[in-house]
Amino acid sequence: MINRALVRVLMTSAALAAGSLLAGCNSDQVSLANNAKANQPVPPKLVAAMGEKDMDPQSPILIRLFKQEAELEVWKQDRSGKFGLLKTYPICRWSGDLGPKVREGDRQAPEGFYSISPAQMNPQSAYYLSFNTGYPNAYDKSLGHTGSELMVHGDCSSRGCYAMTDEQIAEIYALGRESFFGGQRAFQFQAYPFRMTAMNMARHRNNPNMPFWKMIKQGYDHFEVSHQEPKVDFCEHKYVFDAQKPPGATRDPVFDASAKCPAYVVADDLANAVREKQAADEAEFNKLVAKGTPVARLNTGVDGGMNQVFAAHVPGGASTGLSDAGEAQGFSLVSMAPGTIPSHVNPPAAPGPDEPPSSRVAAVTAPEKSGLMASLRKAGTTGALAANATGATAKPAESKGATAPKPVATKPAESKPAVIKQAAARPPFKPSAEAPATTPAAPAPQQTALVSGGAPIVSTNSFDNRFSAVK
Numbered sequence: 001m002i003n004r005a006l007v008r009v010l011m012t013s014a015a016l017a018a019g020s021l022l023a024g025c026n027s028d029q030v031s032l033a034n035n036a037k038a039n040q041p042v043p044p045k046l047v048a049a050m051g052e053k054d055m056d057p058q059s060p061i062l063i064r065l066f067k068q069e070a071e072l073e074v075w076k077q078d079r080s081g082k083f084g085l086l087k088t089y090p091i092c093r094w095s096g097d098l099g100p101k102v103r104e105g106d107r108q109a110p111e112g113f114y115s116i117s118p119a120q121m122n123p124q125s126a127y128y129l130s131f132n133t134g135y136p137n138a139y140d141k142s143l144g145h146t147g148s149e150l151m152v153h154g155d156c157s158s159r160g161c162y163a164m165t166d167e168q169i170a171e172i173y174a175l176g177r178e179s180f181f182g183g184q185r186a187f188q189f190q191a192y193p194f195r196m197t198a199m200n201m202a203r204h205r206n207n208p209n210m211p212f213w214k215m216i217k218q219g220y221d222h223f224e225v226s227h228q229e230p231k232v233d234f235c236e237h238k239y240v241f242d243a244q245k246p247p248g249a250t251r252d253p254v255f256d257a258s259a260k261c262p263a264y265v266v267a268d269d270l271a272n273a274v275r276e277k278q279a280a281d282e283a284e285f286n287k288l289v290a291k292g293t294p295v296a297r298l299n300t301g302v303d304g305g306m307n308q309v310f311a312a313h314v315p316g317g318a319s320t321g322l323s324d325a326g327e328a329q330g331f332s333l334v335s336m337a338p339g340t341i342p343s344h345v346n347p348p349a350a351p352g353p354d355e356p357p358s359s360r361v362a363a364v365t366a367p368e369k370s371g372l373m374a375s376l377r378k379a380g381t382t383g384a385l386a387a388n389a390t391g392a393t394a395k396p397a398e399s400k401g402a403t404a405p406k407p408v409a410t411k412p413a414e415s416k417p418a419v420i421k422q423a424a425a426r427p428p429f430k431p432s433a434e435a436p437a438t439t440p441a442a443p444a445p446q447q448t449a450l451v452s453g454g455a456p457i458v459s460t461n462s463f464d465n466r467f468s469a470v471k
Contacts (some may be wrong), residue, residue, distance in 0.1 A: 005450060038123030042174045044266070049086065054078045059181025061175055062229050063116075065091070065162060067098055067109065068194035070307035072152070072321035074175055075227075082227040089172065090307035091323075093163040093345065098193040098298050098322060099209040101135060104146040107160050107303065111212075113219055113232045113239065114189040115451035118180045121173065128154030128166040129173045133189055137451065139234045141256035152189075156345045158304060162191075162415040165339025188229050188450060195293075196220040198284035203296040205220035205289065215239055218274075221281075225273040231449045235261035242266050302349050313337050314347045321348020 002237055027442045031228030042057060050057055055076045062075040062083050070091040075083040096108035114134040124131045130153030136145050151161045154169040164172065193209070194200045204210065218239045222230040230241045234257035243264035245252050253262035266274075306314075 035123045037129055037170065038121075038173065038177070040170050042173055042178060043171060046087065046171065046175075050076065053078070053084050053086065055084065055086065056182070056454070060182070060184040061086075062188045062190070062223075063172075064190045064192070064223075066192050066195055067094055067111075067305060068200070068322065068324055069229075070094065070305050070320065072164070072172070073170060076175075079464045083223075083229065084227070089164060089168050090309045091162055091305075092165050092168070092310045092339070092341070093158045093304065093306050094323075095158040095160055095304035097304075098204070098207070100145075100212055101140075101146075101150065102145050102162070104148065106147075108147075109158070109160055109162055109191070109304070110140075110147070111140065111191045111193055112137060112216060113230075113451055114191070115186045116176065116189050117186045121176060121180075122151075122153075123173075125151075125153055127151070127157070127163070127169075127170045130154070131173070131176065133162075133191070134451075137234075137255040139237065139239060142234065142237050147206075155159075156339075156342055157259050160310060165337075165341065167339035186451075188232075190219065190223070192216065192220065198281045199293070201281070202285050202288035202293045207298065221274050221277050222270065225277050226270055229450050235259060240264070242270060259443050285406050305348055309337055309378045310341060310448060311344075311347055313341055314345055319348055324346070 014392075047057055053076075055078045058081075059077040060083075061077075061224055064073045064075065065071070066073075072089045072091055074086045074089070075366045076086040078084050094109045096106065099108065100111040101108035108131055109214060112135075114137055116131055116134060120132040120134060122132065130151040133150045133152065135147055135150040136357070140147075147160070152164065152169070152172070153161055154166040155164050156165055160341070176187060193213060194204070196213070201210075201213075201217075207213075215238055219230045219232060219239060222228075231243065232257035233240050233243055233253075235255045237257065238261070240255070240261065243253060244267060246265050248265050253264045255262065302319075302321045305321035308320050311320045
């Protein structure tokens with residue numbers, strides 16, 4: 001089975017190369033096909049892992065990301081229809097604070113649920129490869145939040161984005177590309193401040209962003225109990241998950257992020273499972289608070305974080321900033337790091353004394369009640385996500401010229417660090433100039449996105465249009 005899967009991936013890569021030759025000079029249509037970076041195959045070791053986990057190389061994916069732990073997870077659908085964890089990647093650098101993005105230039109990396117379409121994949125990024133998170137979604141827009149070109153990219157340098165090494169983003173990009181070739185219309189991107197455990201909720205119980213975090217924990221819980229991609233919708237300036245039409249209704253509920261919520265229900269089996277999980281979380285939360293679990297610092301003025309596996313290899317990078325392995329799986333701090341660390345990387349500053357809470361606080365209109373799960377109960381275990389991603393306008397290409405100033409590390413790098421790992425026979429890391437992905441045209445419907453208002457940018461450079469003849 002593993003050999004068949006590997007052969008299939010290699011045949012796909014060969015078909016792409018042949019397609020680029022046949023297309024001739026139509027550079028707009030073949031810009032992805034003749035880009036060696038974007039066409040790197042999924043590594044054989046990862047293909048073998050898929051086989052062991054009963055996953056097909058072109059089955060749908062889902063990404064979860066955690067700032068505090070500085071980890072990015074790629075989940076993949078197995079042949080039973082459920083999502084299983086394929087691989088966890090340490091994040092090289094992220095900027096800002098724990099909490100959602102609110103305005104352009106605040107250096108915040110977004111938190112929430114977003115939908116990634118083929119057109120949001122940028123094969124000609126100035127940061128090796130990238131994909132646009134789709135921020136702002138309909139929820140963000142309903143609150144007047146602003147920002148653009150928020151990416152997950154390579155180069156290990158962040159100004160409001162999530163930065164991986166070039167080797168890591170090449171692998172993640174390949175996994176997304178193959179899922180699109182397999183028919184996935186968009187994959188879900190879930191970004192959290194931390195793993196939404198009772199311990200982390202207790203540690204951050206005084207954070208002014210807690211109402212927002214309790215709201216998105218609903219979606220976290222839906223995925224944890226079902227291992228199915230939650231359907232996400234927005235109404236009354238809030239998220240709802242896995243909403244269905246009520247019994248006897250003749251049509252599906254229509255959601256508007258700024259309007260009153262329509263009548264909807266959540267399937268009984270899912271709602272019951274979520275309630276049981278939340279009851280257990282609340283009981284554990286209350287125990288932790290009762291025994292005096294220390295409260296995490298509020299905004300310390302540190303700009304973002306870095307996984308310890310990278311901090312250990314950066315000159316002056318003893319601090320991981322706002323990242324803390326906590327309950328995360330952790331990575332070995334041996335001499336090998338997962339990718340090349342550029343010499344220009346600024347490690348996060350060491351934490352300073354407590355300061356007043358940050359002004360970057362998400363607005364949640366629902367009234368807050370005491371206790372970890374009170375606000376969750378108010379919403380029930382409801383949730384929903386429209387079948388179409390509509391209405392966001394995030395650009396699929398970023399620029400190195402960000403408006404926000406670059407942070408100054410407390411200990412600037414004095415010398416260029418050694419290359420920890422270099423991929424064999426891979427294309428140059430740095431293209432000479434940024435070539436933004438063009439504005440796309442919608443591909444033929446196959447599988448609808450599950451995030452309403454999730455910035456569906458589909459262009460003439462889309463995977464469907466470019467490779468319809470060789471899929």
